[in-house]
Amino acid sequence: MSLTTTPAAPAPARPAAVGPRGYRADVDGLRAVAVLLVAAYHVWFGRVSGGVDVFLMLTGFFITASLVRSATGGGLRYGAFLARLAARLVPTAAIVVLATLGGTWLLLSEIQWRDAPREAAAALLYHTNWHLALDSVDYLARDGDVSPFQHFWSLSVQGQFYLVWPALIAAAVWAARRRGSDPRPLLAVALSAVFTLSLAYSVLMTRADQPWAYFDTGARMWELALGGLLALALTGIDLPRGPRVALGWAGLASLVLCGALLQVSSVFPGYAALWPTLAAAAVVAAGPTGSALGADRLLSLRPLRYLGSISYALYLWHWPLLVLYLSMTGRDLATPLGGAAVIAVSVVLAAATTPVADRLAALGRGGGRRAALKGTAVALACLLPVLLTAGGWFGHQSAERDRFERLVEASSGYPGAAAPEGAVLPNLPVYPPLAWADEDAPRTYDDGCRQVVSGTEVITCEYGSEDPVRTVALVGGSHAAHWFAALEALALEHDWRVVNIVKGACLFTDAPQTYRGEPYTACAEWNRGVMAELDQLRPDTVFTTGTTTNLDTSAGYGEEQVVDGYVERWRELDAMGIGVVAVRDTPRFGFDVPECLAGAAPQECTSAPGESMAAVSPLEGLDLPGNVTVLDLTDRFCRPDVCRPVIGNVLVYWDSSHxxxxxxxTLAPELERRWAAAEGW
Structure with missing residues (x-):
């Protein structure tokens, strides 16, 4: 969100010379349109509109103009600049974050409690975008829960911009003064370089890894640089009224149509983000036309100007209110009436908090050291209570988790897969705690011993004995990886070594694969490297999945299959003298299991085996090479008619399928028994 300008004199007949010295009513109206687009698309359509890109461009526009005036006038004081910004932005953000923490505790599930303190801190410390970027490239990141702090990503991009932009402006002005020249041409060159490099990076990264690029500051910096270039260029824009009227309407219409015609969340930033940013730039460049037919006449209407003046707070309030509303109603999208209520309450809260923030921000105005100290004090006074609240909540959660761990260690009531007929024992809570379920992944993930979706390097890690009697290589995707804990338990007992070689969403086959609808070339390259690694390693056994389960309704339920290339790959290993254990894949649930259990009893969170598993194992009756041992432990996860989320008081799944x-x-003894029986050891 961009800073709100303070009303002053009436708008001039032409655009301001270097950025917004006076009040631009039409720009406040443009802010209103942008924030209404953001809110409406979030609330009723479950998608994004390009409105955030407008705020990024406007931030670059206003901040560049302000910094240029300071640097070419009395001098740019970095500390005072940041103090003024902090005093202006932090109070509203702190109020919203504190209220969101309270709403999360009261209305959301315990699963979302765990991350709320850290997400709140990330929001106030301006690094939410990197948190989301890391999740976007993690194949195993849980996607069932939407964070009520997620929208702070754009504020984080702007916060990082505020840290570097003053240095860039000051350096350009200093260099120009050393040469005795006007700093504006050099500033234009510097900003053009940032724009060009960032846009090129954005285009390339969007093609290579769009989810990461969406939150990457480097891929967004060009949008802010575009605003800076616009602030510098206004001195050279002096179009007649008619073309400016046409420019304003063209820009406004293009902006409104952007979200309707583009799937912004899957194609931005890249060159596609030029659409909303250039549209908004056209509106700003058109300026106040003085024409009754101009777009600025519409944008200058009092209701839009008012919404523009509270747009920062409105943006902050609408998202957590929407998340809480959807959670309470169990809906994916708001109803027309419910969505209108979300927006109306957001406006009311924004109207209430903006004056409070404005009064606090006034303490940080001015250029003196005293004003800077006051601004810093205001920001800290708002930040610290919220950060302490978040820290206290996190500490309480950690203490509760430690208490639970001690309870489990002292109890014999958690047999897991060893429980008679999978019984759930009474009077004991499920372990691990639901809020920490996704930390129950194999420890190889914390060790960094798995390749991410975009990577191709073969990462190998060895566990167990340094002088083993047997070496087992665990190879495949995440459904192979989740067998690691059982294999490690056997390795520790029998003096084995386990070599972990896994990659997200990548099956152990040379057949072509896809990921999110695109050819998965990184998987093919990784597979070639794995075969070369196994040729050198020569383990006794490769442990891998022998089938793949499926919940793809377009292909029909029960589409478990032996994937093309599996058997051929096993024959290649046979030629190397390497044995293969092909374990039948595990059932998949069509929902996040811990999330379901957070609001329902275990018997309400079951799944039928036939939803992902074939009635008979596809491995039966296949002509398999002699080096292959087939294992099927489906009966330890499912009865004939039901797959259970909790067995022996132990949570089976930490998401929907892993x-x-x-x-x-707890399954290791049964795995050992069946493996030994099949191979006779």
Whole structure:
């Protein structure tokens, strides 16, 4: 969100010479249109509109103009600049974050409690975008829960911009003064370089990894640089009224149509983000036309000007209110009436908090050291209570988790897969705690011993004995990886070594694969490297998935299959003298299991085996090479008619399809028994 300008004199007949010295009523109206687009698309359509890109461009416009005036006038004081910004931005953000923490505790599930303190701190410390970027490239990142702090990503991009932009402006002005020249041409060159490099990077990164690029500051910096270039260029824009009227309407119409015609969340930033940013730039460049037919006449209407003046707070309030509303109603999208209520309440809260923030911001105005100290004090006075609240909540959660761990260690009531007929024992809570379920992944993930979706390098890690009697290579995708905990338990007992070689969403086959609808070339390259690694390693056994389960309704339920290339790959290993254990894949649930259990009893969170598993294992009756041992432990996860989320008081799944490490460790004795029986050891 961009800073709100303060009303002053009436708008001039032509655009301001270097940025907004006076009040631009039409720009406040443009802010209003942008924030209404953001809110409406979030609330009723579950998608994004390009409105945030407008705010990024306007931030670059206003901040560049302000910094240029300071640098070419009395001098740019970095500390005072940041103090003024902090005093202006932090109070509203702190109020919203504190209220969101309270709403999360009261209305959201315990699963979202765990991350709320850290997400709140990330929001106030301006690094939410990197948190989301890291999740976007993690194949195993849980996608069932939407964070009520997620929208702070754009504020984080702007916060990082505020840190570097003053240095860039000051350096350009200093260099120009050394040469005795006007700093504006050099500033234009510097900003053009940032624009060009960032846009090129954005285009390339969007093609290579669009989810990461969406939150990457480097891929967004060009949008802010575009605003800076616009602030510098206004001195050279002096179009007649008619073309400016046409320019304003063209820009406004293009902006409104952007979200309707583009799937912004899947194609931005890249060159596609030029659409809303250039549209908004056209509106700003058109300026106040003085024409009754101009777009600025519409944008200068009092209701739009008012919404523009509270747009920062309105943006901050609408998202957590929407998340809380959807959680309470169990809906994916708001109803027309419910969505209108969300927006109306957001406006009311924005109207209430903006004056409070404005009064606090006034303490940080001015250029003196005293004003800077006051601004810093205001920001800290707002930040510290919220950060302490978040820290206290996190500390309480950690203490509760430690208490639970001690309870489990002292109890014999958690047999997991060893429980008679999968019984759930009474009077004991499920372990691991639901809020920490996604930390029950194999420890290889914390060790960095798995390749991410975009990577191609073969990462190998060895566990167990340094002088083993048997070496087992665990190879495949995440459904192979979740067997690690059981294999490690056997390795520790039998003096084995386990070599972990896994990659997200990548099956152990040379057949072509896809990921999110695109050819998965990184998987093919990784597979070639794995075969070369196994040729050198020569393990006794490769442990991998022998089938793949499926919940793709377009292909029909029960589409478990032996993937093309599996058997051929096993024949290649046979030629190397390497044995293969092909374990049948595990059932998949069509929902996030811990999230379901947070609001329902275990018997309400079950799944039928036929939803992802074939009635008979596809491995039966296949002509398999002699080096292959087939294992099927489906009966330890499912009865004939139902697959259970909790067995022996142990949580089976940490998401919708991946088995938790705790349950896998309880499955190790049964895995050993069947493996030994099949191979005769």
């Amino acid at each position: 088995i938790g490490a705790t349950f896998m460790r």
